[in-house]
Amino acid sequence: MEPRAGVSKQDVRGQVWDCMEARNVADFPRPVHHRIPNFKAFKMARTIKVTPDAPQKMARTIKVTPDAPQKNARFLVLSSKKTLLVPTPRLRTGLFNKITPPPGATKDILRKCATSQGVRNYSTPVGLDSRVLVDLVVVGSVAVSEQGWRIGKGEGYADLEYAMMVSMGAVSQGTPVVTIVHDCQVVDIPETLLEEHDLTVDYILTPTRVITTGCERPKPTGIVWSKISCEMMGKMPVLRSLRCREERAGKDVTLRDTHRSPPGARAALSSVRSPRALPSLESGSVQREDVPSCAVYVGNLPRDARVSELKRALSARGAAPSRLTWQGPQRRAFLHYRDPAEARQAVSRLQGFCLGANTAKVALARQQGASGPAGGRAGEPHPDP
Known part of the structure; x- marks a missing residue:
């Protein structure tokens, strides 16, 4: 699928969402619009496990997003006895949770651990001072190109999670990034749509293919504070902690709306x-x-x-x-x-x-x-x- 002239990220998202619904390749929850689309991924999960080029083979600590399409990837990480890290929903209570299955867990229990409910029941938080090193990052996408350009659902959490991992030293430019999508989500994306905070991918896994993108575009080198709003800071304590650290280190941590009064500021002043x-x-x-x-x-x-x-x-x-x-x-x-x-x-x-x-x-x-x-x-x- 080729984008038309003057296309925006939202245009690309809309084309992919419409295509998946029209072809009936989406899985629950539906409709897929405004989501990271879910789909039947069992064949794809088997491909991850046996493909020699798959970077999961050498990785020991793997970060996987909590989206539904990555459930099988989370299960494979656990069943391979590797360390699974899952970001907390919307980053409101921290950055990572480490999933620790109960001793002697069967495959059925591991599959439960890989669900959103399992993440809540079998996880422990990983703090900023944990010195964790992530060997592989697995993210969801709405659309991705064979060149490695990625478009999410528009909220920016995957990009921010990666930038936060860079800031805490958990990943580097050499850490491979994988996305798991349906074949119809692999589309042409103009590079002009990419911004400095956008995360690119090194591998694309679909039910039928493993694509090595060979992407040479640098990944984000940290948090771009000028893209962060005061509202986001108010909702994410871990982001506030990282900002204080970087401010003490002498970095520019000016927020996007620093010079504007945040919503409710006047009311707060008048109340005191x-x-x-x-x-x-x-x-x-x-x-x-x-x-x-x-x-x-x-x-x-x-x-x-x-x-x-x-x-x-x-x-x-x-x-x-x-x-x-x-x-x-x-x-x-x-x-x-x-x-x-x-x-x-x-x-x-x-x-x-x-x-x-x-x-x-x-x-x-x-x-x-x-x-x-x-x-x-x-x-x-x-x-x-």
Whole structure:
């Protein structure tokens, strides 16, 4: 199937989805639109196992996506007594889960372990510090070309998972990437549709063929933070941790919408202070009434921190303020207590306080004007004597 002139990724997806439905080659769940298509894959699974060129033969640790078409691949990894890693759904609770079947598991149990329910019941999380090395990556696709260009369903999880593995040192440019598709999913894709974050593949496995793509286009070398939104950061704690690591390493971790207020930001601000009492976020100045002697400054907050996260963390430390002034863009907040004694107690309880991967700067704040006493910079804390 050849794409027409001016084709987009979504056009290619639509052509493949329509073709699979028209030819009735799709398996449950249907319709296949907006999914990684499932299909009868038993013959294909046998091909993976016996083909000498298949990279699975030498691999010991294999990452396989949790999509339905890869169920048989997951089963083969387990039945070959290799280590199976499966990404957590939508990366909301981490990056990997290691599937560990019960001792003496039969083939029937291994097949259950390879299902989405089995992944939930027989898995343990693999942390960022695990130093895991992945020998083979298996991904699903909506469409793929014989040159190795790949198009997913449009949410970008496979690309992001790979980029995160690069960031944590789990894969390199030499780690082979395999995709498992039906023959009708192998189509012509213009290379012009590929972007820097798009993952390419080295092998394509179909029910009838094993295609070695010989793709020489470099794979992603890490997370492209300018493609990541604040909303994604809010949903993926593991992504926030990786961003803090890379920021400490001096990398540019500017997000796609860093300079725009995230959804709900204005509502969050208005919920913690009245508009008249809010400090000026544009100038960074803090009015005298905003930093009384019973206020506590908390700085060095994560760039993606949310006021709700800070409130929960303060409550857990027994330092919940009576009022909170949130200055997320400046990565700081002012905690207002009923009297100076309560503020001092909060500072004591917040020693070593961390939010995300950041250790916060905590100090008593006192009244200051726009320029601050002793030439201090506006909005910075001045510890009380």
